[in-house]
Amino acid sequence: MGDRLTQLQDAVDQFATQMVASIHYLNRHHDLELLGPKDQINQATKQNAEEDQKEIDPHPSDSFNASQLELARDLITKEQQIEYLISILPGLLNSEQDQDRTIKELEEELKVAEAQRQDAVREKEVTMKKLDEVIRSIRRP
Incomplete structure (x- = not known):
């Protein structure tokens, strides 16, 4: 295992990777919903609509919410690990x-x-x- 600074850098890199993966999951598996009465889903052409359907694969609401919760917990856990590694760096105390x-x-x-x-x-x-x-x-x- 490396020194504390290397561990901290690895944890920050992993945190960034987790964030990107979480955003990708949320972007790929959300439901297409209108958020307000004036919102519209633009479907310029049939081809664009088909491509959008390929990009978005909505998961069932309960599965999606459970996945969101798990992703959030993973991010919080990694963030706490980073805080701990920062707290044990020499020089702070x-x-x-x-x-x-x-x-x-x-x-x-x-x-x-x-x-x-x-x-x-x-x-x-x-x-x-x-x-x-x-x-x-x-x-x-």
């Missing part, structure tokens, strides 16, 4: 001094780890020299 102290502590840990690594490299070189001497001292009978 830490002062600049806290962050500086943490960085210095990590630098000290890195120095200790580097010293241990260098000691291990020196030990390996000494062991390799000893092994080389032992191998060279062995004579065939």
Whole structure:
């Protein structure tokens, strides 16, 4: 799993994808209804009307409403996940001094780890020299 910022970016990307998919679903499966008394459905030509029918596939009202509710819940859940990821980002509750102290502590840990690594490299070189001497001292009978 990536760092928090990468997780946040992935969540925002997923949220945008969910929004587009939700809008597409709503646009594709709604009922053609007039919203006001002066509204009209334009059907310029029979061909355009047939193309519109291909683009819109109305779902039954109860199924459509249930799908709307599920899409809304999914969007809310993803939005809450994004808010959580934002809330755990470093720096929101830490002062600049806290962050500086943490960085210095990590630098000290890195120095200790580097010293241990260098000691291990020196030990390996000494062991390799000893092994080389032992191998060279062995004579065939």
